[in-house]
Structure formats: structure tokens, C-alpha cells
Amino acid sequence: MTPARLLGLGRATPPHSIPQEDAREWARAQFAGRFPAFERLAPVFANAGISNRHIAMPVEWYLQPQNWATRTAAYRDVGRTLFIAAARDALDASGLTPADIDIVVTVSSTGIATPSLEALAHAELGLRADVVRVPVFGLGCAGGVSGFALAARLAAAQPGARVLMVTVELCSLSFREDMLTKANVVATALFGDGAAAAVLSTEGPATVAVTAAAEHLWPDTLDVMGWDVAPHGFGVIFAQSIPALIARHLRTTLAGMCAQLGVARADIGRFVCHPGGAKVVEALETSLDLAAGSLDAERTVLAANGNMSAPSVLFVLHRALADNLLPTDRPSAMLALGPGFTLSSALLTPLP
Template identity: 50%
Template sequence: MSVYIHGLSTCVPPHALPQDEVRDRAHEILGPRFKGFDRLAPVFDTSGVRMRYSVAPFDWFEQAGGWTDRNSRYMDGATDLYVEAATKALADAGWTAGEIDILVTVSSTGIATPTLEAQAKGRMGFRDDCLRVPLFGLGCAGGISGLNVSRELAQANPSAKVLLVIVETCTLSFRKARPKKADIIATILFGDGAAAVALSGSESGVRVDRGASRTWDDTLPIMGWEVDEDGLAVVFDRSIPDFVNAEMRAATDAACAQMNVSRETLGRVVSHPGGAKVVEALEASLELGEGTLDIERDVLRDYGNMSAPTVIFVLEKVLARGDAKGSGKPLLASALGPGFSAAFTPFYVD
């Protein structure tokens, strides 16, 4: 049975973080605490990011507390984002919340038990008998991995309507007490956002085929979270762009073979733009040509790296522009994340 996208949405929280103001505030807050700040400061201007959005206002970053404060803001902000993204995707599909049979929730930037779909249930009107599938720890790969899980559930349940909601509040990982280089890079790149996708076996204009994934051995320290008294602290290894250059082409070719598609005949690659250097590395590794990933750069510029939902922002814009529409050539969406891992999903647009 084929699986199709019926609705898709993206949204961001209300607090805008212009990059020039983030740079100035970071200089005030982090400059005295991190001796290498001045060396990294130019990256604010070369990162490709011009705007981000956060569930917290600017003043919070000066007063940011520990676990209780951060997770309280996650619970409130992420639940609001969940409701907005889910409501918009359902409207796009022409579905009601009461029609949803399976709820897949992706989020790795806070702890919610009960999980976000339960937090949002009273506001959304989901049925009491929905199957709930929360996914944690997928990081930046969560958008594509969540799509793959949702697709498998839809295929296994032919009459089901599946709603995938992806919510991340990356800005709440901001550190000021003992910042490391990775914390400065996170301050330069991170934004908050959400996306939602409505799927079922009923035919529509966008078909989702079975995806693929790859997890490399001995790569656990490349990306993830460290946990301490202040909450979740980002782990970014400087080798990520080099790793993409060395590994992504072979991984993509192997995934394409598994999915019965050819990289040479793709209509377009749709990538998670983790950062400017990662986008450049993807273009080089996949032999796409400089500037090919234009929408990826646009999303990075306007929203920063929102982790898991970011690739859905790219997909939404690619579909709106009509790339590969009616060509019979697949769009191949991909994202890299903790593990270290890669996830892939092919789409066909009528």
C-alpha cells in the first residue's frame, strides 16, 4: 500500500532573535566567561543565519536558570507549538483532530511525561483511543526518522490517519555559567520551531515511499546532549563537515539502492541545513553543484537550525516551488543526527 501526504505545516514561536542583536547580547553575557569568544565572534556574521525565533524572550537568556526553569519553558512553549503546527496541518488536510488514529511526536529538547500529544489533547480534541508514539533522542535526524516511522505505521494500518508533529526548543540549551565552544556555536545557530505532517493510505498529490537509515559505528561523541545540573548541553564535534564530505555520498548511494532510486536521477535533494559549512559539504559530497541547496540556505538564514523540524521547513518550500512536480523523479529528503546517523525518505509529486 502506498502512503501519501495530505497536510503539512510549519510554525515558529513568537520571540524573534535577530542575529545582530544575538551577537551583541552574547558578547555581553558570554564574552567575559569564555576566553575564546572573540575568536569565534565573527562566525555570527558568516554562519548564514540572520534570524531565529525562541519560546523565551531575550531577557530570559540573561537570567537562564537550571533544569526546572528550562523544562518549564519547554513544556509551555513546546505544547503551544505542537497545537499550532498540528492545527495547521489538519486544516491543510481537511481533517479534524477527532479523525486521527495514530499520533507520532518527535521532540528531543525537553522532557515531557505525559508526552506532548497528551499535554495538547484537551486543546486539540484527539480521541481517547489514539495510538501515541513519542520519539525522543533523534536530534536533527528526527524530522526524517519521524516521517519514516509515521509512514510505516500508515502502511501497516490501511484505514488509519496518522499525524506526525515535530517540536524542538533548541534555544533553551543556552549556557552562560561555563560555556564551551559548542555552546557558542549553538548560540550562533539554534532556533526553535515545529512542523506537522498528516499522512494516510488515501491517494493525494505527494507519495511517500519507504525510507532508509544509516548509523555509523564508533561515532557517539559527534553529536548529542550532555546532561548536568543546568539541563541539556549540546555536543557538536568540529569534524561534522569533514565527516559529511567523507561519508555522505556513499551513505546516500547505499540508501538509494535500498529504496530502489538512483542518485543520478533524483528530482532534487532536500537536506537538513545544520549549518553553512554542512550545506557546503553536502553539495560537494553529493556532487550537486555550488548553490544547488538554495532553499536550505534560505531556511537557515530565516530560522536558524531548529533541529528536527528544519528539514520539513525545507520540504514545504520545495513542494511550494514545484521542484520535480509531475516529472516522475523522486525528491530525496535527508538529515543527519546523533548516533551518528543519517535518515532518508523519497517523495514523488504528481
């Protein structure tokens, strides 16, 4: 099949932002008096590699008791707005209009909406009545690459079709003042909100094509990362150290995945990775045999936005393309890790 080309990328963030220092003091006010371990965990705010984050709601909203109804209302409202903004940005970059889109893939794991976000955005965005909708839930941080790869497969399977992939994650809505756990404090230090979009088709001007994709789910790792569904909302699960898991498994796993992708590890000229946190980025560089500091675009995105879950890797790809960081003579590989515990990859091949 003719591979799908990347015609355009888009990004969007909510208008509210919080510097990391303010987030630390806010978390201290919420947790320190009730959770003796907080001060031992507090250095994660300084060590996460984050300077600023964007959040869905004003800070005052998070200080009030929230439940499924209020969190879902915020998810629907802000998620719809960010979906439209990211989609328009990607469509403008591709030179297409919403009416040109044949298939829309929506990736999100931080809220539940039925009808799903693309249906909520449909009328205002201007999508056609016959557009094919593919909402995807549960991929977490791996969703940026997995959703991107799925959109590329759909585009390749229907030559000439234009596929819009949008991922929206509002991680901050899962903040739980009632969860006095290490995982909740770490999540409060790491996660931000954002949206990203991509337009793919077998036809149109582009600099890269998505020529292959692969995934790997490690056995006995279902408890590594995910959501605990509780009466007041989602609660984050971090049952194991993600950097340690990367260090143990990534190098060996990647060798097998390269065979699936049809490329030798030595021929990959650049990695475009999901920046889950400073320690995750360091573990990726070590496991990928990269020089320290090689994942510079990842660190820049992390510092400015925190870990936005699925959209983050597309923010990194946008920066890499804008700064001409992808080699023109060798392929690049997108990588993201998420619940399952899963490694998702996509191969980007330069076009003449």
C-alpha cells in the same frame, strides 16, 4: 503495501525573534569577559547563513539563571502551544480534523515531558480518546526525516489510518551561560526554535507518496553530536566537525542507501535536506554532486529560522512544495543528519 501519501504539512514558530546581529552582541556580553576564545569564534555568527531566529522565551528570560525545573516548565508550556499550532496547520492543509486522526507521532529531543507533548495538547487540540500515541525522543536533527518516515510506515501498515506526525524543538532552552566551550558558542550562533507537522495516509488527495526510507549509523561516532546531561540542563556536544564528516562519508554512504531505497542516485531529481548551517549546506552540495546554490530552499529556511533541529527539514519540504520545486517525473529524497551519528532518508515519489 500501498505507500503513505503526504496529505498536508504545517509549521509554527514562537512569537519571540532575535536578529543574528543582536544574538552575536548578546553572546559577546555573556561570554567575552569570561571566555578568551570568544572573539576568535565570533565570526560563526556572521558565517552561519542566518539572519533571524525565533526563540521560545523573551530575551530577558535567558539572562536569568535557569535550571531543569524552569527549562522544563518553559518546554512544556511553549512546546504544547507550538504542537497545537503546527498540528492545526497541517490538519487544515489536509482537509481533516483532529477527530480524524488515528495515530499521532511526536518527535522531540530538546526537553522532557511525561505525559508527553501530544497528551498535553490532547484536550485543546481535540484528538480522540482512543488515538494511538507514539512519542519519540533522542533523534535530534535527524528526527524530522526519521519521524516522518516512521509515520509513513505506520500509515502504510494500517491502510486508511490517518497519522499525524509533529516535531517540536526548543533548542534555545539549552542555552548555558555556564558552559565556556566552543560547542556552546557555536550552538548559540546556530539554533532556533520551531515546530512542524505532517498528515499521512494511504488514502486522500496528495501530490507525493513516501515510497521508501532508510537510515545509516556510522561506527565510532557516538560522540559527534548529542546532549551532555548536567545539573543545570542539557549541554550541547559537537565533538567533531560535521561538515568534514559529511565530506568524508556522505557520497559513499548515499550510494548504499539508494540501493535500500530502490532508486539509482542519478534518478533522484531533488534533495530536500536539513540545513544545519551554511557550511553543512555547502558540504551537502559538494558530497551530493550538486551545483553550488542548488539547495536554495534550505538556505532560505536557514536564514529565516536558524537551525531548528528536527522541524527544519519539514520547513524546507513545505517551501519546496509551495514553490513547485519537486520534479513531477522523478522522485525526490529527504536527508537529515543527527546524533548517532546517523543519516536518515525518505523517498518522495510524485503522484499523478
